[in-house]
Amino acid sequence: xxxxxxxxxxxxxxxxxxxxxxxxxxxxAMADAAEPAGKRILEIGPGxxxxxxxxxxxxxxxxxxxLLERDVTLAAFLGRKFPDINIIVxxxxxxxxxxxxxxxxxxxxxxxSLPLLNMxxxxxxxxxxxxxxxxxxxxxxxxxxxxxxxxIAPALATRCGLRGTRMSTVFRNLPPARVWKYDxxxxxxxx
Numbered sequence: 123x124x125x126x127x128x129x130x131x132x133x134x135x136x137x138x139x140x141x142x143x144x145x146x147x148x149x150x151a152m153a154d155a156a157e158p159a160g161k162r163i164l165e166i167g168p169g170x171x172x173x174x175x176x177x178x179x180x181x182x183x184x185x186x187x188x189l190l191e192r193d194v195t196l197a198a199f200l201g202r203k204f205p206d207i208n209i210i211v212x213x214x215x216x217x218x219x220x221x222x223x224x225x226x227x228x229x230x231x232x233x234x235s236l237p238l239l240n241m242x243x244x245x246x247x248x249x250x251x252x253x254x255x256x257x258x259x260x261x262x263x264x265x266x267x268x269x270x271x272x273x274i275a276p277a278l279a280t281r282c283g284l285r286g287t288r289m290s291t292v293f294r295n296l297p298p299a300r301v302w303k304y305d306x307x308x309x310x311x312x313x
Contacts, residue, residue: 144169144172144173144235144266144295144299145172145292145294145295145296146172146176147292147294147295148172148173148266148292148295148299148301149172149173149175149176150176151266151289151290151292151299151301152173152176152177152233152264152266152301153173153176153177153179153180153182154180154289154290155264155289155290155301155303156177156180156182156231156233156262156264157180157231158177158180158181158182158231159180159181159182160181160183161182161183161186161230161231162183162186162188162228162229162230162231163177163182163186163187163188163229163230163231163232163233164188164189164190164221164229164231164232164233164256165177165187165188165189165190165232165233165234165235166190166214166217166232166233166234166235166236166253167190167191167192167214167234167235167236168189168190168191168196168200168235169191169196169235170196170199170200171189171199171200171203171204173233173235174187174189174200174204174207177233184204184206184207185206185208187207187208188207188208188209188210188221188229189204189207189208189209189210190210190212190214190217190220190221191209191210191211192211192212192213192214194211197209197211214234214236214249214252215245215248215249217249217252217253217256218252218255218256221256225256226255226256227255227256227257227258227259228256228258229256229257229258229261230257230258230260230261230262231257231261231262231263231264232253232256232257232261232262232263232264233264234253234263234264234265234266235266236249236265238265238267238273238274239267239269239271239273243278246274246278247278247281247282250263250274250278250282250284251282254282254284254306259306260305261305261306262303262304262305263284263303263304263305264289264301264302264303264304265301265302265303265304266299266300266301266302267299267300267302268297268298268299268300269300270300272286272288272302273302274286274302274304279304279307280307283306283307284304284305284306284307285304285305285306285307286302286303286304287302287303287304288300288301288302289301289302289303
């Protein structure tokens, strides 16, 4: 399970943004925050599928679960591990070109493992706008970070019309992680 992760890390460490795959406790905390039962879910950056497994264990419907993985090798690994789940190969920065327009507003939850704190501000804004276009009006973004800071700076969240809530801290993950939930605080994102 770790070999695909290590190879992806060696190819592009900044893109992976972690020193180890998400641990099972972090995966469960992400799934708990997502409350996946009966929901249409888009998971961004599933890596080796640890969070995917936790989502499935918590009742995520396999036919309503979509995985977006940028790394081709990891995507192929996920395809073998989850042959009955929708896997999309591509970059989150161009997600609106990768997901059919008829899915706009149709996702209940986006579960993200993107290293947002490592990204340029313009990329973060673009990604967030696309995410909240794909989410329904009551949709939520679940995001974790290894930093003590929020994965989306409060000023950026305000600018994008988002409200962030820290859902949990997973001290027994390596490194410790914090799980955040973002939803719309006011009107469409980016106003």
